[in-house]
Amino acid sequence: MKNKTVMMTILKRWIPAFAGMTILLLSISHAVFADNPVSGSLLVDTRAETGNGNISREEYRVTLTAAKRIHELYAYGEVWFRGFGITQPTTYLPQLQQYSSEPPTYLDVRQVYVEFYSFLLENLDVKIGKQILNWGTADELNVTNNVNPYDLEDPFAFNNKLPVPLLVAEYYFPHEISLTGVIEPLFVPSVLPSDKWVTAFIPSEPIPPWLHLNQINIGLTEPAQSMPGDLSYGFRVAKKALYGYDISLSYYNGFYTLPELASANITTSGNSIIANANLDFPRLSIIGADFAGSIGDHGVWGEIALNIPQQPVRFNSYVLNMPYPAASYDIATSPFVKYVLGTDYTFNDGTYANLQFLHGEFYEIGNQLQNYLSLMANRSFLYDKLKAQIAIITELAQHNLTSYMFYPELDWMPYDNITMAVGGYIFAGDSGTVFGNIIGNSEVFLKASYVF
Numbered sequence: 011m012k013n014k015t016v017m018m019t020i021l022k023r024w025i026p027a028f029a030g031m032t033i034l035l036l037s038i039s040h041a042v043f044a045d046n047p048v049s050g051s052l053l054v055d056t057r058a059e060t061g062n063g064n065i066s067r068e069e070y071r072v073t074l075t076a077a078k079r080i081h082e083l084y085a086y087g088e089v090w091f092r093g094f095g096i097t098q099p100t101t102y103l104p105q106l107q108q109y110s111s112e113p114p115t116y117l118d119v120r121q122v123y124v125e126f127y128s129f130l131l132e133n134l135d136v137k138i139g140k141q142i143l144n145w146g147t148a149d150e151l152n153v154t155n156n157v158n159p160y161d162l163e164d165p166f167a168f169n170n171k172l173p174v175p176l177l178v179a180e181y182y183f184p185h186e187i188s189l190t191g192v193i194e195p196l197f198v199p200s201v202l203p204s205d206k207w208v209t210a211f212i213p214s215e216p217i218p219p220w221l222h223l224n225q226i227n228i229g230l231t232e233p234a235q236s237m238p239g240d241l242s243y244g245f246r247v248a249k250k251a252l253y254g255y256d257i258s259l260s261y262y263n264g265f266y267t268l269p270e271l272a273s274a275n276i277t278t279s280g281n282s283i284i285a286n287a288n289l290d291f292p293r294l295s296i297i298g299a300d301f302a303g304s305i306g307d308h309g310v311w312g313e314i315a316l317n318i319p320q321q322p323v324r325f326n327s328y329v330l331n332m333p334y335p336a337a338s339y340d341i342a343t344s345p346f347v348k349y350v351l352g353t354d355y356t357f358n359d360g361t362y363a364n365l366q367f368l369h370g371e372f373y374e375i376g377n378q379l380q381n382y383l384s385l386m387a388n389r390s391f392l393y394d395k396l397k398a399q400i401a402i403i404t405e406l407a408q409h410n411l412t413s414y415m416f417y418p419e420l421d422w423m424p425y426d427n428i429t430m431a432v433g434g435y436i437f438a439g440d441s442g443t444v445f446g447n448i449i450g451n452s453e454v455f456l457k458a459s460y461v462f
Contacts, residue, residue, distance in 0.1 A: 051455035090118040147302035151372040154298030159200040159267035186250035194242040255303035342376025381406040412440020413446040
């Protein structure tokens with residue numbers, strides 16, 4: 011009964027919004043963009059918590075992209091118009107008279123860049139602007155794709171990257187060999203999700219069990235944004251079709267874009283125990299390699315990344331005004347390796363299956379690395395109008411602890427370019443694991459999208 015009520019709540023809020031946005035964009039796309047190099051999409055995404063039925067996310071997004079090539083110049087732009095349908099409760103009447111107190115609506119300029127083909131040299135392309143550079147061959151679970159920070163505003167789109175200013179140059183050699191160089195002049199940290207998700211991406215460090223904290227103050231230290239000392243850079247050499255495999259080697263020198271707990275000074279004030287914590291962004295070098303190809307009818311791929319901290323990453327805690335010693339916990343004091351291996355196969359009945367093994371998620375560093383096993387399968391029905399999908403990610407944590415994320419989804423495509431989806435993100439497992447710590451965050455969703 012509770013799940014039925016949750017879905018009815020979503021439907022009441024979702025149907026009018028999607029219908030209105032569909033009519034609007036159909037009109038715009040046909041009337042305005044018919045003869046212009048503009049495309050885009052709309053998305054309505056509504057989610058509810060399985061525990062209490064509360065609406066946890068209600069997003070309306072219009073994406074517009076424009077691309078134009080004039081001779082040896084290519085320009086690209088992408089913007090998001092986003093609106094959210096959840097307001098903060100208020101007890102102050104004049105706030106209702108302020109439009110800004112309503113659900114936020116804003117313009118998000120995503121990618122804006124220009125690319126120069128045959129720049130100075132015949133086989134040299136140069137791209138400059140706010141952009142996303144994707145490296146690696148794995149399916150979403152990448153360990154060598156480290157140039158752009160993560161956009162974790164939506165925690166279930168954990169593979170989303172944040173566009174940042176980049177200078178990218180790519181030179182093409184004979185025999186399908188290419189060399190890519192990238193410079194990121196400014197440090198941009200990853201965007202973190204809301205508080206209830208932070209424990210899944212930033213593991214907590216040890217706190218003595220006898221300490222009962224009354225207050226925690228958190229400070230953040232970012233790189234100084236000075237050049238050339240604090241810029242990030244990298245390069246990648248790639249070769250296509252080497253004995254049937256695409257391979258590459260890469261090097262990246264930059265910052266870990268998720269904050270790490272560096273120190274905590276614990277003091278007393280009267281009857282209160284106060285922790286003053288500081289987080290920073292360690293710098294590291296990453297040497298990576300990847301491949302993609304096939305063995306018979308099976309697709310295969312893999313990535314490996316040697317992460318080299320440029321200075322030890324260590325959490326230090328100091329207990330002041332109390333008769334207890336200082337404590338230090340090593341996090342990443344020596345190089346550590348992340349890797350992923352995967353394969354996929356399409357069965358005779360059309361069922362597609364994808365299996366990957368991952369050592370070290372993007373939010374883990376040093377001795378925090380865990381193992382994960384991901385299995386995804388989908389199959390289409392009714393002449394590809396209906397697609398059923400199930401994905402399971404299993405965390406094989408230390409001390410024989412396990413946890414799971416289940417991701418079932420059912421897609422219905424009644425017309426070309428229109429998709430409606432219903433599904434959920436369900437967590438289970440032992441406490442002290444990534445998924446086990448966020449069991450209460452399980453959600454169901456209803457989405458609709460239109461691409462034009």
